[in-house]
Amino acid sequence: MALAASLLLRQSQSLVMTPQLMQSIQLLQMTHLELTQFIENEVERNPLLELASSDDNARGGDDVVHAESDYYSVNEERPAASGELAADGYAGDLYESATAGRTESMADSFDTSMENVFPDDAGPKAADAPELLGQWKSMPGAGDCDGQGYDLDEFIAGQTTLRDHLEAQVPFSLTAPIDRLIAGHLIDQLDEAGYLSSNLAETALKLGKPLQEVERVLDTLQQFDPPGVFARTLAECLAIQLRARDRFDPAMAALIGNLELLARRDFATLKRLCGVDEEDLIDMLAEIRKLDPKPGTRFQAGVSESVVPDIVVRTAPDGSWIIELNPETLPRVLVNNEYYASVSCRSDRASDDQAFLNECLQSANWLTRSLDQRAKTIMKVATEIVRQQDAFLMHGVDHLRPLNLKTVAEAIKMHESTVSRVTSNKYMLTPRGLFELKYFFTVSIGASGGGDSHSAESVRHRIRTMITQETPEDVLSDDDIVDILKKGGVDIARRTVAKYREAMNIPSSVQRRREKRALAKAAGF
Structure with missing residues (x-):
């Protein structure tokens, strides 16, 4: 067969993950701290993004005016400048107008503290112990009886390391x-x-x-x-x-x-x-x-990080469950369309600058949509978990049902990998306490009588409870625990009981019997 060169046109389809899609997938598995840091970096890079604060609506737009290189509130009285008439008809003092509000600048210029030259202008001096202001009137800074204006962090002792x-x-x-x-x-x-x-x-x-x-x-x-x-x-x-x-x-x-x-x-x-x-x-x-x-x-000077729940579950008046996202973990990001319109409408705008603005607008809109989709996905997964584990929320860990990612994914019409990313490092606050979403996904253990299967976490809880209630004369072996569990409808092997017991750092029955008998004999029982 002879070989010859030829030109061919072939059409095919393939799945390609764009950088934005990859970033959207990463947003699902980010923790609250990681998401906050990511948004702050995006706001710093993108001029069209803004972080919305809780006091944006309460703050007025014209509450600050600019005059003579200083800012004054419209509710405050601007000090009279040199040559202006004061309220009583006399001109303001030239010396006061020239030195008012400039203590810090003069101290920086002369490289010295102004309390050496003008003791009255040295500013308030922090008290040595603000909690004792009411008892020690002679303490420096005791003139401010309410103790306001002092930063209590200045009185916190520093961390001492082992080396120090x-x-x-x-x-x-x-x-x-x-x-x-x-x-x-x-x-x-x-x-x-x-x-x-x-x-x-x-x-x-x-x-x-x-x-x-x-x-x-x-x-x-x-x-x-x-x-x-x-x-x-x-x-x-x-x-x-x-x-x-x-x-x-x-x-x-x-x-x-x-x-x-x-x-x-x-x-x-x-x-x-x-x-x-x-x-x-x-x-x-x-x-x-x-x-x-x-x-x-x-x-060790380790900083303890508090866990902030992403989902809050509360009991409704009718006995159902109210599921909502924690507003403290919801990022507040705004797209400044007015700034984009005012900048892009200029006729002298270069093509490169306009392309940069368009890219920033596209990236900002994508980020807001991704955050909204992330919140909706978390709500879907959390709602299904609460529906599946309703008995656990009502009665405790003994009623925890076996659950896997596939069950939740099929119920909410999503892929298992998406559910896995959503449940990673996310926490749910329930009337039973604070739990990681991964806690609700446990291995299934079959029932001895052909009934509903049991959760591995509930079985471990039963084993721990039985061992806690032991007496020195009646210490349960692994075989005894297997028999009790089978009578309760749990089909479990002895090696599984031993594995669960070792994972909970519980010694064997021989070691527990020795310890309990020795403690009982020492106590006189």
Whole structure:
């Protein structure tokens, strides 16, 4: 067959995701904070976008006038300028008009505070303790009896890090410069929990000092506050804290040296190794529970982020549910069409500038439509979730139904990926509490009698409740829990019960029996 070149015209169809479509999909899975940051960036980039505030309607348009390079409210009286007649018919004082309102500018020009030259013009001085203004009249700033005009943030103490806390103790314990150098290097090797993660031999080799000298400095550092810092293992951390409490006797040392037996609740072996009876062993365990296994975490300056619900569910008077979007999380974005019309109507506008304005208008309109579509999609998914989990909202977690993304997607005529993006990092405030939308989607566990299936979360709740109600004489094994659940209509395997129990950090029945009997015997029951 001979080969020849030819020209062909072929027509085909394909799905192509435009950048705007990709951005619209990303908007669905953004959290409230991420969405706020994205909108602020768009407003900064697009001159036609504006953030609508809650006081836009309350603020007048002509409440500020411009005069002599200063702004005055129309309700305020503008000070008389030099040469003008005051209200009593006399001209305003030249000195006052020349220096009024210029204290800050004069202070900047002369690089000094005006309280040294004009004590009366120094401005209000903040009180040292505004909460004591009513008791200490002689305090600076006490003239303002209501305490207004003071920023309370100025009196908030700064966060102290673990490094700062330890470095402040070094000069009181180590006087030699080389010891302080070694101490500073060891402080740099601490992790967030306060443990020393470096090898002392490598540290000594790096510093060019004998290992005994580094160990001597480490022994001093281990006496610092908080107790347990500079430990290399959990056992050493607990031992340091027990020494600080004067509780590290030979029996306690044997217990700390066998933490793996303590984790298994092997109290019989521990009593033999420690040489104590059961009552003393329980007291030792109670002493260990008071210790801090991570002493450095108390100095972490982490900022706790509050969770803001995206959907609010309330009970209606007729017994139904009222579902609405949280107005605090709804972005308020406006398109300034008046500014676009006033700018684009100019005849001297260049073609590039006009193309830029058209692109900005198109992008602004797309953003408003995408935000509106995002809100509608969240409402559809939330409404279907409430409809499916109505029994949970009425009666609690025992009535949580199994639910998957496909069920919700088919009900609202959307794709599963869309529902997954909507439920990601979104929260719903219900009469039962605040829940992530993913919480309502659980695995289905079959029923033993052929009835309705059960939710995995409700089954875990039943297991946790049964174990909590155990007595020392009647501790349930995994097989016993399986039998009880099957009598309640839940068809579940023993390995599934064991998996759920381990996921909830619940020990085995043998360990629970040892612990409960020891605690009951120590309590005298």
